[in-house]
Amino acid sequence: MAKKKKKNLRKKLFIKNRLVILNENTFEEIFSFRLTLMNVFVTLTLGTIFLILVTTFIIAFTPLREFIPGYSSSQLKKNATELAIKSDSLETALKKNEAYIKGIQKVLKGELEYAKFNKDSILAESEEPEDVDMKASEEEIRLREEVAKIEKESKSDQKSKNKSGKK
Secondary structure (H helix, E strand, O other), X not given: OHHHHHHHHHHHHHOOEEEEEEOOOOOOEEEEEEXXXXXXXXXXXXXXXXXXXXXXXXHHHOHHHHHOOOOOOHHHHHHHHHHXXXXXXXXXXXXXXXXXXXXXXXXXXOOOOHHHOOXXXXXXXXXXXXXXXXXXXXXXXXXXXXXXXXXHHHHHHHHHHHHHHHO
């Protein structure tokens, strides 16, 4: 039964049919096509793929992509980056100015002598150095020793090659 259904399907796909378009008043044939079901299926599939590709390229390579949610324009990204950089620099300038104002307030209240008051010294106080541990860990020391051994071996190999090459 399965074989008969497959054969019937194949026959139906390749049976030739005629599509005729007629003028309704005169019954004059305007044009006609000889089609099979397979031709119609292939044509519709290729047309759909072509339509999808054209739509994708139009959206990908034109400014239309900016109207799709989730996509932003390159100009918008550039502006956002510039604004982030400006805001960071403004924050640091604000911190420095606050430290300077606090120093002036100390001088005005008499908590700090005028001779010690200097804008550079106040700014230096406001910049807090990060606590960085510069001591080498045990793993780092082992790695340094291994690299030193490898370098010594490579130097001794080069010297022996140079001596044998000169003889």
